[in-house]
Amino acid sequence: MNRSVVITGANGFVGRNVGLFLSKNGFRTTGLVRKGRTIHFGKAITTGTLDEPSLVQKIRGSDALLHFIGRGKQTVDSEYDLVNVTLVKNAVALCKKAKIKKIIYISGLGVAKSSTLGYFISKYRAEQELVHSGLDYTIFRASYVIGRDDPLSKNLQQQMKKGQVIIPGSGNYRFQPIFIDDVSRVIIKALEEKKFSNKIIDLVGPQVVSYNAFVKEFLHEKKTKVKKIDFEKAYHDALHNKGPFGVDDLGIMVGDYVGNHKKLASLARMKFTRYQEILKLGSVMT
Ligand SMILES: NC(=O)c1ccc[n+]([C@@H]2O[C@H](COP(=O)([O-])OP(=O)(O)OC[C@H]3O[C@@H](n4cnc5c(N)ncnc54)[C@H](OP(=O)(O)O)[C@@H]3O)[C@@H](O)[C@H]2O)c1
Secondary structure (H helix, E strand, O other): OOOEEEEEOOOOHHHHHHHHHHHHOOOEEEEEEOOOOOOOOOEEEEOOOOOOHHHHHHHOOOOEEEEOOOOOOOEOOEOHHHHHHHHHHHHHHHHHHOOOOEEEEEEEOOOOOOOOOHHHHHHHHHHHHHHOOOOEEEEEEEOOEEOOOOHHHHHHHHHHHOOEEEEEOOOOOEEOOEEHHHHHHHHHHHHHOHHHOOEEEEEOOOOOEEHHHHHHHHHOOOOOEEEEEOHHHHHHHHHOOOOOOOHHHHHHHHHOOOOOHHHHHHHHOOOOOOHHHHHHHOOOOO
8 A cells, every 4th residue: 555644834845846756656645734725736634733633533544744844034923933843843742643653854954952043943942852752753954955946046036036146245155955856755765764764864965065156057147147245234134124035044054054965875875966957957947
């Protein structure tokens, strides 16, 4: 019988892409979404905070839950503590009630006990909920995930529409983009192979690239102006909720976080896509 997975955040970038990929690859998928949202794979179930008693019997006995709810920007109505921590606690409780033994979670590259960034602190606390849950967990600490309408590409496209792309500060800070389809493949491995159990693994692509270089290749031959702005100005705009970046986006960017691709590659034993190929495929430019 096909294995069954439940996906929270099923209408988000990661959720909708992984859900579709798993559905195409023989998994029975159920997406949990908030009221009014639609999904394009599997069966949809509406939920608010993952703790409605009626939810339990609808997903009872599924093989795994993929928890893809999360926010990288905090507002008065959407605080990290609720979105990134409480909903993980609720996901763990839901798994226990519904007899789901495996949970997969996407944390952030750079998350550590010593984190001082609000987003990372919430992700660290979420990770700890999973580590101490008694469930079989796999936590992936992701760099920027790219492909088909990812948040980074959408942000750059929105800036392009306004006529210029902004680079805060030097732009020399680096990251390690990973293709969403590679993320889906890794997740299938984590669902199938015991060696992913109870591990925290960097989810990073095969190349380290500076923000400058990535933006240049993203724009390719387009004539869009690239404007470097003082970091202080970018931070001021972020604090006033203006401009293309949030406060924590800027923190992650200058954090210059790179991870251990070798460990991921040796666990997954698969070929990873280079980011230039993804950009060439046009799969990020919709
Ligand atoms: N994309 C990346 O490059 C990246 C990198 C590192 C880590 N991650 C992590 O991966 C996960 C998925 O990211 P993503 O890129 O798919 O983000 P996304 O496109 O913004 O999707 C976020 C999902 O979370 C749901 N959500 C947010 N607040 C909620 C709330 N209060 N209650 C219920 N659902 C809520 C959203 O539902 P609504 O539409 O109803 O708001 C949406 O389904 C997140 O935990 C993120 O931190 C992503």
